[in-house]
Amino acid sequence: MVDVVLFHHALGLTQGVIAFAADLRAGGHVVHTPDLFAGRTFDTLEQGVQHAREIGFGEIIQRGARAVDGLASELVYVGLSLGVLPAQYLAQTRPGARGAIFLHACLPRSEFGSAWPKALPAQIHAMDADPFFVGDGDIEAAKALAGESADVRLFLYPGDEHLFSDRLLAAYDPAAAAVLQRRLLDFLADR
Template identity: 60%
Template sequence: MAEVVLFHHAQGLTPGVVAFAEELRRAGHTVHTPDLFDGRTFGSIEEGMAYATGIGFPGEVLRRGAEAVAALPAGLVYAGFSLGVLPAQLLAQTRPGARGAVLCYSCVPVTEFGPAWPADVPAQVHGMDADPFFVGEGDIDAARDLVAQAKDAELFLYPGDQHYFADSSLPSFDPEATALLIQRVLGLLARV
């Protein structure tokens, strides 16, 4: 069984993020859900990003993400939703022993954190094909580049225009896409 660190999105550690982690736990995996926002949750992406900017985005979010795993073992799978992709991707690329990465709704250029994607770290990137953030802001291009250079990586596109589609506590929730996302993530976790 895998040990996973799941970083929340800009609306905080919502009940929907916790529920997603619980799905992975039900399959037998150990899942840590660090709270990078000290218990705060927000009603919109804009409110959450305003808070993140206030604490020092992206630097402080990356620092808090690294701090959250400092006492954990090296052999982790790093997962993140949107804003949480930043610490997940940083740690997957730079922390020795990473076993995998699951990047949902976002992806930054690999060169932000190193010269290339680590050859021994499998990755999945998930997003909706008409998401104005994932597609409209260029994350899909970074995801395609990551997949092109990685030895073991996949980009999964789901039909729709929702950003936080796997958060069951938000109106953007898409149960069908989420079920497929969970199935694919469990497939990755079963082989790392």
């Protein structure tokens, strides 16, 4: 059992994110779900991303950092799309991380430091034709990160959906999400 911090996607702390957290809890883990949007949720990615821009991406990261202030340092950070911002920041900069999982997004490692933390295991999951993951350069960042550290694994799934792991969205892909869930739970069990 590990303590997990799950950072939500650009739609906010939706029922789909809460259900995802419940799946991790069912695996025996303690899961914290900070609300980076202070209760706001959105129906479209465009609305959510616009809200994040209004807040500022730096502030999104800092809200994530403040959310873990009172928690032990031995955490696994999980980010869903926009939530990868604070998850990756904390994994790279807060000592004690036990692992990181980036779903649907990945930033260049240089965004938060000169090197990936030694022996920090991580997984990156996305669809191979996701227009955001591929079109915004996340796939290159993910491949580079996996290429520089043997502790980082990239998993690409066939398809073009972005938030395919959220079972309450039209983008949900049950087959890919089931494989992702198994890999994620296996990863957590090894921590």
